[in-house]
Amino acid sequence: MNDSPRYSLDDLLAIMARLRDPERGCPWDVQQDFASIAAYTIEEAYEVADAIDRRDWSDLRDELGDLLLQVVFHAQMAQEQGLFDFADVAHAISAKMQRRHPHVFGDVRYADLDEQKRAWEDIKTAERAGKGESADDSALDGISAGLPEWKRALKLQQRAASTGFEWTDPQPVLAKLVEEVEEVRAEFANGADPARLQDEIGDVLFVTANLARHAGVDFSQALRHANAKFERRFRQMEQLAAAEGVAFGERTLAEQEQLWQRAKAFERKP
DSSP states (O other): OOOSOOOOHHHHHHHHHHHTOTTTSOHHHHHOOHHHHHHHHHHHHHHHHHHHHHTOHHHHHHHHHHHHHHHHHHHHHHHHTTSOOHHHHHHHHHHHHHHHOHHHHSSOOOSSHHHHHHHHHHHHHHHHHHTTOOOOSOTTTTOOTTSOHHHHHHHHHHHHHTTTOOOSSHHHHHHHHHHHHHHHHHHHHTTOOHHHHHHHHHHHHHHHHHHHHHHTOOHHHHHHHHHHHHHHHHHHHHHHHHHTTSOGGGSOHHHHHHHHHHHHHHHHOO
C-alpha cells in the first residue's frame, strides 16, 4: 500500500507560489513572464495529445499535470500583478460553461445538434459584444489570431461553411488541391520566386486542411501519424545501413531510396 501523501490543488498552488518567491524561489521560475511561458503551454498541450494518441494513460496523467502546471503558473503571475488569481480562472470557466449550455443548466431545448451549434455561436457572439469587441458582422468574427495556423484555417473554413460557402463532398476539394499543386509546379518552372512560392504553397496547405475536414480526419492527428511513420521508417533505414557496415549518411541518394523501400516493406510484413 502506498502511504505517501496525496497532494491537492491547494498544494500545487502553494508550490507554484514558492517557486515564484523572489527570495526563496527558483531563479528560473522567478524570471519568467507570460510571454516566455506561452511556448511551454502550447508544447504541453501537444504532449497531452501525443499521450492520448499513444493510448499511454499513465503518461497522459503526467502530461495533464504538466498542462495544469502551466495554468497555475500563468495564474500565479497574474496574481502577483493584481490581475486575477486561480480562483478567478476557475470561476470564469465555470460561468462560461453554464452560460453556453442552457440546454443542460437551464430550460432551453434544441431540436437537433445543428441548432445547438448555431446557438453556441450566437452565445459566443453575444459574449464578444458584451466585452465591447468590435465586429463587422462577418461570419469570421472572433476567430483568434493566436491559434496555430492549421487550426485557424479549419476555423475559418468551418465558419465560412456555416454560411453555405461549402463544397458538398470531397471531390471538388481534391480537384482544387490538384489545381493548387499545379500552380506550385508552374512557379518552380518560372524561376521559383520565394514570395510566389510561399503564396502558392500556402494555398496547397489551406486546401489540404479543407480536404481533411471534408474527410472527417483530424488534421493534427493525421500529421502526427505521418511524422511518427517517417521517424519510424527513417530509424529503420539507419539500422539497416548500420547492419551492413556503411552508415546511412555515407550512402548515395539512390542507395538511401532503396533502404527506404526496404523499411516500408519491413512494416508490411505480418
